[in-house]
Amino acid sequence: MAxxxxxxxxxxxxxxxxxxxxxxxxxxxxxxxxxxxxxxATPGTWSSGQTYGIYTSPTxxxxxWGSNTDVTNMATAIFSQSPNILTGGGYLVVxxxxxxxxxxxxxxxxxxxxxxxxxxxxxxxxxxxxQATAFANLSAYVQASQMMFFYCSSVIAxxxxxxxxxxxxxxxxxRTRCFYFGGDLAGGQTQIFAAAYAGRGMSINFAxxxxxxxxxxxxxxxxxxxxxxxxxxxxxxKAAGVDVYVSISGVPCIMSSGxxxxxxxxxxxxxxxxxxxxxxFNYLKNAAAVPGKIPQTEAGMTGLxxxxxxxxxxxxxxxxMAPGTWTLPFSFxxxxxxSTNITSxxxxxxxxxxxxxxxxxxxxxxxxxxxxxxxxxxxxxSSSVIVYVNP
Numbered sequence: 001m002a003x004x005x006x007x008x009x010x011x012x013x014x015x016x017x018x019x020x021x022x023x024x025x026x027x028x029x030x031x032x033x034x035x036x037x038x039x040x041a042t043p044g045t046w047s048s049g050q051t052y053g054i055y056t057s058p059t060x061x062x063x064x065w066g067s068n069t070d071v072t073n074m075a076t077a078i079f080s081q082s083p084n085i086l087t088g089g090g091y092l093v094v095x096x097x098x099x100x101x102x103x104x105x106x107x108x109x110x111x112x113x114x115x116x117x118x119x120x121x122x123x124x125x126x127x128x129x130x131q132a133t134a135f136a137n138l139s140a141y142v143q144a145s146q147m148m149f150f151y152c153s154s155v156i157a158x159x160x161x162x163x164x165x166x167x168x169x170x171x172x173x174x175r176t177r178c179f180y181f182g183g184d185l186a187g188g189q190t191q192i193f194a195a196a197y198a199g200r201g202m203s204i205n206f207a208x209x210x211x212x213x214x215x216x217x218x219x220x221x222x223x224x225x226x227x228x229x230x231x232x233x234x235x236x237x238k239a240a241g242v243d244v245y246v247s248i249s250g251v252p253c254i255m256s257s258g259x260x261x262x263x264x265x266x267x268x269x270x271x272x273x274x275x276x277x278x279x280x281f282n283y284l285k286n287a288a289a290v291p292g293k294i295p296q297t298e299a300g301m302t303g304l305x306x307x308x309x310x311x312x313x314x315x316x317x318x319x320x321m322a323p324g325t326w327t328l329p330f331s332f333x334x335x336x337x338x339s340t341n342i343t344s345x346x347x348x349x350x351x352x353x354x355x356x357x358x359x360x361x362x363x364x365x366x367x368x369x370x371x372x373x374x375x376x377x378x379x380x381x382s383s384s385v386i387v388y389v390n391p
Contacts, residue, residue: 032090182228
């Protein structure tokens with residue numbers, strides 16, 4: 001009698017495998033993206049209806065805007081720095097203000113471009129010394145945003161108390177970074193100095209190790225030291241929170257002031273806020289992309305806090321944060337744990353216990369409040385030395 005044929009039943013009777021890839025996740029906005037808001041009309045090389053151009057070299061800018069123009073000279077200063085915005089994976093955006101029925105204001109231009117193209121910092125191609133109210137309004141608008149505004153004045157009186165630059169400090173508008181430069185620049189365009197500063201300052205790649213920089217004592221390519229800054233003017237600039245570019249014993253360098261916060265404090269705080277938002281969103285999004293959910297339990301909150309901790313650990317790696325001593329007159333959570341974590345790790349994070357959460361928020365599936373404290377690494381900007389001599 002012949003053998004019966006082999007019958008092979010499907011493996012799915014025992015094992016079923018489904019491969020599920022995580023969904024799309026958010027990334028941190030490009031922190032090295034910089035814009036020039038220009039008074040110049042839209043170039044003829046642009047297509048009809050084009051409202052902005054993206055550039056990664058001064059040559060391409062010159063092709064559209066012409067050589068030795070304000071826009072091109074500013075772009076050259078940006079890309080001449082080493083490192084510059086390209087080091088951080090950034091780009092330059094040039095946005096012309098509307099010309100009709102009258103020249104659009106910079107603030108209106110920023111409002112119009114919301115949601116169209118992202119840029120973290122921006123420059124303008126004019127001085128606003130005769131537009132004090134418009135400048136103050138623009139600075140206040142920027143302060144309410146996540147942007148940074150780089151502005152340079154050539155009027156030395158603006159280092160004095162009550163000037164338009166000093167009023168930025170007194171208003172607490174630290175997102176407006178003010179500079180004074182009275183020296184010679186191409187075409188007399190003082191904003192070339194602001195462009196060089198921004199090109200260097202926005203070069204940080206926050207995903208790297210020890211990449212965070214301070215602008216104090218930085219040397220800028222294409223910029224000669226400003227010979228109009230005396231010791232008296234330097235002290236006035238520091239008091240007003242205005243950065244200047246001088247020669248210290250023959251070495252060109254930026255002299256920075258923390259009176260309106262130091263530049264790296266503002267830039268890095270913006271980054272950590274973005275990074276925390278993205279990490280928290282991606283943690284919650286992953287649960288929506290695969291079967292299951294994040295339980296509204298302490299285990300679920302541990303996972304959420306771990307996502308935030310990843311941002312803090314990157315802040316330690318890139319040099320923004322460091323273990324240290326908490327000096328502010330308050331803390332939260334367990335005092336001993338707070339102090340130990342700041343000293344050992346540079347950050348402390350807790351969340352409100354699930355069982356103490358407001359029932360109304362719990363019913364809406366809102367996570368309990370998370371509180372965190374971080375220790376900035378700061379920077380060594382100057383030093384004093386005492387030498388004792390034994391004759």
